Each structure stands twice: as C-alpha cells, then as structure tokens.
Amino acid sequence: MMGLTKMRFLLEMLVPALLTGMLASMAEGRTHYYDFVLKESKFTRLCSTKSMMTVHGSFPGPVIRIHRGDMVYVNVHNQDDFGATIHWHGVKQTRNPWSDGPDHITQCRIQPGSNFTYNVIFGEDQEGTLWWHAHSDWTRASVHGAIVILPTEGTTYPFPKPDGEHLLVLASWFKGDLNDEYEEFLSNQTETTVLDDIAFTINGEPGDLVACDGETTHRWLVDYGKTYLLRIVNAVVNSELFFAISEHNLTIVGTDGAYTKPRVTSYIMIAPGQTMDVLITTNQGLSHYYMAARQFATFDPNITEFNNMTATAILQYRGNYAPPDVPSFPTNLPLFHDLDSGLGFLPLLRSLATPEHPVNVPLNITTRMFITASINMVNYTFEGTEVSHLAASLNNITFMDPTSSILLAYYRYWYYIVSLFLCFFDHFLYKLINLVVFEY
Ligand SMILES: *[C@@H]1O[C@H](CO)[C@@H](O)[C@H](O)[C@H]1NC(C)=O
Ligand SMILES: *[C@@H]1O[C@H](CO)[C@@H](O)[C@H](O)[C@H]1NC(C)=O
Ligand SMILES: *[C@@H]1O[C@H](CO)[C@@H](O)[C@H](O)[C@H]1NC(C)=O
Ligand SMILES: *[C@@H]1O[C@H](CO)[C@@H](O)[C@H](O)[C@H]1NC(C)=O
Ligand SMILES: *[C@@H]1O[C@H](CO)[C@@H](O)[C@H](O)[C@H]1NC(C)=O
Ligand SMILES: *[C@@H]1O[C@H](CO)[C@@H](O)[C@H](O)[C@H]1NC(C)=O
Ligand SMILES: *[C@@H]1O[C@H](CO)[C@@H](O)[C@H](O)[C@H]1NC(C)=O
Ligand SMILES: *[C@@H]1O[C@H](CO)[C@@H](O)[C@H](O)[C@H]1NC(C)=O
Numbered sequence: 001m002m003g004l005t006k007m008r009f010l011l012e013m014l015v016p017a018l019l020t021g022m023l024a025s026m027a028e029g030r031t032h033y034y035d036f037v038l039k040e041s042k043f044t045r046l047c048s049t050k051s052m053m054t055v056h057g058s059f060p061g062p063v064i065r066i067h068r069g070d071m072v073y074v075n076v077h078n079q080d081d082f083g084a085t086i087h088w089h090g091v092k093q094t095r096n097p098w099s100d101g102p103d104h105i106t107q108c109r110i111q112p113g114s115n116f117t118y119n120v121i122f123g124e125d126q127e128g129t130l131w132w133h134a135h136s137d138w139t140r141a142s143v144h145g146a147i148v149i150l151p152t153e154g155t156t157y158p159f160p161k162p163d164g165e166h167l168l169v170l171a172s173w174f175k176g177d178l179n180d181e182y183e184e185f186l187s188n189q190t191e192t193t194v195l196d197d198i199a200f201t202i203n204g205e206p207g208d209l210v211a212c213d214g215e216t217t218h219r220w221l222v223d224y225g226k227t228y229l230l231r232i233v234n235a236v237v238n239s240e241l242f243f244a245i246s247e248h249n250l251t252i253v254g255t256d257g258a259y260t261k262p263r264v265t266s267y268i269m270i271a272p273g274q275t276m277d278v279l280i281t282t283n284q285g286l287s288h289y290y291m292a293a294r295q296f297a298t299f300d301p302n303i304t305e306f307n308n309m310t311a312t313a314i315l316q317y318r319g320n321y322a323p324p325d326v327p328s329f330p331t332n333l334p335l336f337h338d339l340d341s342g343l344g345f346l347p348l349l350r351s352l353a354t355p356e357h358p359v360n361v362p363l364n365i366t367t368r369m370f371i372t373a374s375i376n377m378v379n380y381t382f383e384g385t386e387v388s389h390l391a392a393s394l395n396n397i398t399f400m401d402p403t404s405s406i407l408l409a410y411y412r413y414w415y416y417i418v419s420l421f422l423c424f425f426d427h428f429l430y431k432l433i434n435l436v437v438f439e440y
Contacts, residue, residue: 029069029152035060038080038110038134038143045173046199047212052142053134055081059204059352060235061132061145062167064120067126068152072120076110082179083109084143085116087135089232089273091147092123097407103136106407125357127151128254129231129275131169138182141172141197144235146275149257158259162279163226168218170270170293170311172197172237173206200236200293200311207292207312209313218313220291222282229253230278234270239295239307240342243268246289250278254350258359259352266332267343269296270320287318288327293398299339305322306337371395 041057042049053063061326064072074088087101099118100106110116127149134143146167174181177199185195199206203218211217222228230250236240244250244267252263254277260281270276294310297303314327334341351359371394378391378398391398 009157015096015170015286024287029067029071031071031073032064032066034062034064034072034074036074036076037079038076038084040081040272043204043223045201045206045213045215045270046175046210048175050177053082053084053139054142055145059142059201060171060233061143063145063167064132064147065150066122066148067150068122068155070126071122073117074120075115075117077115077433078110081112082136082139083111084134084136084139085109086118086132086143088118088120088130088132088147090126090130091120092126093121096121101135104401109136122149123257126257128259128277129167129233130257131233131235132274133235133417138178138195138237140235141174141178141237144171144233145169145404146231146233148231157229158354158357159251159253159262159279162229163223165229165231167231167431168204168220168291168313169203169233169235169237170241170243171201171204172239173199173201196307197237197239198307199297199309200239200241200307201309202291202293202313205311205313206309208290208314209312210309218314219316221316223318223319224282224286227279228283230280232268232270232278234272234274234275234276236272236295237274239297240269241293241295242334242338242341243270243291243293244333245280245291246328246330247284248280248282248289250280252340253277253279255349257359263348263353264346265348267330267334267341267345269334269342281318282315284317286319286321288317288323289315290327290329291315292330292333294333295336296334296338296342297336299337301337306336 036055038053038055039057040051041054041059042051042061052059064074066072074086075372078084083103085103085107086099088099093100096119098107099120101118103109107116113269130147130149132147133140146169148167181195192319199210201207205211205218207217232243249264249266250268252260252265252268254260257276268276268278291313292310293312295307297306297308310333316323353359373394374396375390375392376396377388378393378396379386379388380400381387381396
C-alpha cells in the first residue's frame with residue numbers, strides 16, 4: 001500500500017506529465033477526423049436475413065488508416081435504436097481514459113440520436129495492426145473494424161517492404177437478433193449455458209463450406225511472385241481460431257500493434273481480440289487456394305457442442321489459367337481439439353526487440369506474483385445479500401460497479417484523496433483506484 005506523501009508526489013507529477021503528454025502527441029504526426037454512423041442494416045447469411053447494428057451499414061466496419069505518431073478523432077453518431085460506445089482495442093490511450101469506451105465504466109452509452117467524439121491517442125511505439133469495436137453488451141459482434149498503423153512517414157518496416165497488403169477480419173455470426181439472444185442468455189445463465197455463434201466469417205462472409213446458394217465468398221486477388229503483408233484481426237466474440245492458407249506458409253512479423261521476430265509457420269492460432277501481421281509469398285502454381293479458419297474449442301474430445309463450422313475465403317492468383325473446380329484446402333489447419341497445435345504455436349510469438357523497436361521489460365526480477373485468471377463461481381455481496389455467481393475474476397476478485405465515479409477519482413485531487421481514505425474500508429474500491437490511478 002502506498003503512503004499519502006508518495007501519492008501526493010505522484011499526483012503532482014501527474015498533471016505536468018499529462019500536459020506534456022498531450023502537447024507531445026499534438027506536436028508530431030498528423031491528426032485525422034472520422035465520422036462513424038451507427039445504424040441498423042440487413043444482412044443475409046446462412047439462408048436467413050436479419051438486421052444488426054453496424055457502422056455505415058458495413059460488416060466489417062471502416063478501416064482507420066494512419067501513420068505511427070498520428071492522432072485520431074472519431075465522432076460517433078448514433079442513428080440506431082440502441083445505445084452503444086466504441087472501444088479502441090489495444091490503443092494505449094495513455095492518461096486518456098475519457099476516450100477508452102467501456103460503457104458504464106468510463107462513459108454512458110451514446111444514446112440514439114446523439115453523438116460523442118473520441119480522441120484516440122496511440123502509444124508512441126505502436127505500429128502494425130489494432131482494431132476498434134463497440135463495447136456495450138455484445139454489440140462488438142457486428143460493430144468493429146481494423147486500425148492500420150503504418151511506419152512513420154519517411155521510415156519503413158523492419159522487413160523488406162511488401163509488394164502489397166491485405167486485411168482479413170474474422171468475426172462471429174449469430175443466428176437471431178443479437179440483443180434478444182444476449183438477454184435470453186443473461187436471464188437463463190447457469191454454470192453451463194453459453195451463447196454460441198453459429199458460424200465464423202472472413203471479411204463478412206462465412207464462405208463456401210457454409211454459405212447457401214447465391215451467397216458470396218471473400219476473394220483476395222494476388223499476383224504471382226510477390227510478397228504481401230496480411231493483417232489478420234480476430235473480432236470473433238469468444239473463440240481462439242486456427243487459420244491457414246492452402247500450400248502457402250505464413251511468416252509472422254507482428255501482433256497487437258508491435259513487431260515480432262519473423263517466424264515461419266503453416267498455420268496460426270489467434271485469440272479473440274488479437275491481431276496478427278504475417279507475410280506471404282505467392283510462389284505457388286497459378287490457381288485458387290482456400291484460406292480457412294476454425295476454432296480451437298477444447299482439449300476434451302468428449303465435448304462436441306460448439307460452433308464447428310469452418311469459415312473459408314479464396315486466395316486467387318491473377319492470370320490466364322483454368323481454375324480448379326474446388327480450391328485446395330489447407331491440410332495443416334488444426335482440428336477443434338488439437339491442444340498440441342495450440343500450445344505449439346505460442347512460442348513463435350517473440351518481441352522483435354531491436355534498437356529501432358525496443359521492448360522495455362524488467363530484466364532483473366525481484367518479486368514474483370502468483371495471479372490466477374479464472375471464470376468460476378465467485379461469492380460477493382450484492383445489495384446486501386451474499387450471492388454466488390459465474391464471473392471472470394483475478395485472484396477471485398471480480399469487477400463490481402463502484403459506488404463512486406472512476407473518472408472523478410482519477411481526475412479530482414480531493415475526491416481522489418477521500419476515495420483513497422475510503423479504500424481503507426473498502427477492499428475492492430482500493431484495488432480499483434490503485435488500478436486506475438497507477439496503471440495509467
Ligand atoms: C453532436 O452533439 C452535440 C451535442 O452534444 C450537438 O450540439 C451537435 O449538433 C451534434 N452534431 C451532429 C453532427 O449531430
Ligand atoms: C430459457 O431457456 C429456455 C430453453 O433452454 C427457453 O425456453 C426459455 O424461454 C428461456 N428463458 C428466457 C427468460 O429467455
Ligand atoms: C513451409 O515451411 C516449411 C518449413 O520451413 C518448408 O519445409 C516448406 O517447404 C514450406 N512450404 C512452402 C510452400 O513454402
Ligand atoms: C472422454 O470420455 C471417455 C469415455 O467416457 C473417458 O474415458 C475419457 O477420460 C474422457 N476424456 C476426457 C478428456 O475427459
Ligand atoms: C458439428 O457438430 C454437429 C452437431 O454437434 C455434428 O452433427 C457434426 O457432425 C459436426 N461436424 C463436424 C465437422 O465436426
Ligand atoms: C537486481 O535487483 C536487486 C534488488 O534490487 C539488486 O540487489 C541487484 O543488484 C540487481 N541486479 C542487477 C543485475 O541489476
Ligand atoms: C460461496 O457461497 C456458497 C453458498 O452460496 C458456499 O457454499 C461456498 O462455501 C462459498 N464459497 C466460499 C469460497 O466462500
Ligand atoms: C478462489 O476460490 C476458490 C473457492 O471458491 C478456491 O478454491 C481458490 O483457491 C481461490 N483462488 C484464489 C487464487 O484465491
């Protein structure tokens with residue numbers, strides 16, 4: 001626990017740091033302004049038509065494309081009939097929680113008919129691919145898009161400049177109205193109920209193995225003999241996905257807005273919320289090749305109740321040739337229960353850590369902490385009663401709506417001191433303030 005003197009000292013440091021931080025980020029790079037319009041749009045997938053919330057009627061939504069060091073303002077206009085917020089996933093937003101987006105935590109929902117402007121402040125070192133998504137109930141399933149951060153103008157990638165690049169956004173497809181399904185899920189929630197998507201999509205399309213007649217499959221047209229940078233976003237609501245391209249290796253070069261050591265692999269595993277940048281060289285015979293994604297569900301082969309649909313898209317070489325009746329399928333795409341392939345992939349992700357792209361982590365470890373992240377039954381007091389509920393937790397401590405405003409606690413000196421004092425009496429609130437104030 002931190003002494004008051006040290007707190008005061010930190011706080012006095014905080015205000016000038018905040019100002020310099022803002023000035024610094026204003027001085028370098030360009031500023032981009034976007035308008036996002038939230039509205040309902042109709043889509044037909046798996047032979048049925050439904051309406052869902054999108055930005056500008058597009059699924060996936062628009063791409064924010066900037067250079068490292070740039071700053072972004074996004075004015076979100078809500079023309080939907082449901083309130084929502086937007087989160088800038090992975091963007092560091094240093095000392096800028098006002099624009100972070102989780103509803104009921106750092107802001108109220110943007111109500112239908114109103115608008116809200118976000119100031120998206122990237123970390124100075126962030127370069128690669130990130131993404132944005134709605135952050136109210138499960139609106140993120142249909143309201144999301146990629147953020148591409150190119151090298152600062154006048155600099156280049158830490159690998160030979162690719163001949164071209166392409167984006168793939170992987171997402172969930174739910175059968176019915178997502179809000180209805182979500183409400184039903186909440187009201188029926190038990191230890192075993194899950195709200196499962198019924199298919200996955202690649203750039204909005206579930207692909208040939210799933211789609212009904214007349215529905216399309218995403219195609220990526222490439223030239224022979226080139227190297228492309230492929231940016232992959234896993235915007236799926238809950239599942240880790242395996243992804244592979246038939247007869248083409250992938251060289252991993254980045255993840256989550258940072259570069260990694262180049263590693264060659266025949267498949268990747270990408271977690272929900274994660275992004276991955278890979279290079280592919282188009283040196284195979286002129287043809288059509290499937291790109292495919294399916295989930296790593298569980299190591300337990302006895303569990304079979306999950307979304308087992310494989311999403312596909314097509315990598316298509318340009319040129320004059322007779323296309324195959326059916327594109328070849330990636331033989332190295334692991335199956336749903338393949339734990340070894342899941343675990344075997346993880347060691348391939350290593351920070352680049354060069355002088356140009358340093359990674360500052362403590363090398364001299366003096367304290368070891370044991371932290372459990374779990375989803376289990378957690379006991380807590382709700383409106384005066386002890387309840388036991390399925391919840392995500394760290395060391396069995398789960399998030400509870402605080403009784404005081406988190407942003408005020410962050411922002412106002414006296415409010416902050418009083419809140420801190422209260423913390424001595426309120427274990428959880430203490431942890432929360434500790435997190436909010438000292439982690440930013
Ligand atoms: C955005 O909302 C503000 C009020 O918060 C309003 O004054 C303004 O006209 C709105 N702008 C647009 C373009 O709707
Ligand atoms: C709960 O689930 C059952 C079926 O599992 C369904 O019939 C019922 O309508 C659900 N209840 C609510 C309140 O949605
Ligand atoms: C993919 O990489 C493996 C291992 O490096 C190699 O043996 C194989 O030939 C490569 N395949 C292609 C199509 O480049
Ligand atoms: C799967 O079920 C079989 C037969 O009931 C059992 O022997 C096996 O231990 C189960 N596997 C797991 C991982 O629980
Ligand atoms: C997918 O799951 C369904 C229902 O559990 C099952 O009938 C089907 O055989 C499964 N398909 C695959 C490819 O595992
Ligand atoms: C690591 O930290 C300990 C404790 O602060 C210190 O005694 C030691 O000299 C440090 N070692 C190095 C290599 O910095
Ligand atoms: C949680 O509460 C349940 C009753 O609701 C009780 O049986 C259980 O022992 C409690 N667990 C802990 C760790 O306190
Ligand atoms: C969390 O609570 C469970 C009992 O509900 C207990 O078995 C477990 O050890 C606790 N874990 C931690 C990290 O405190």
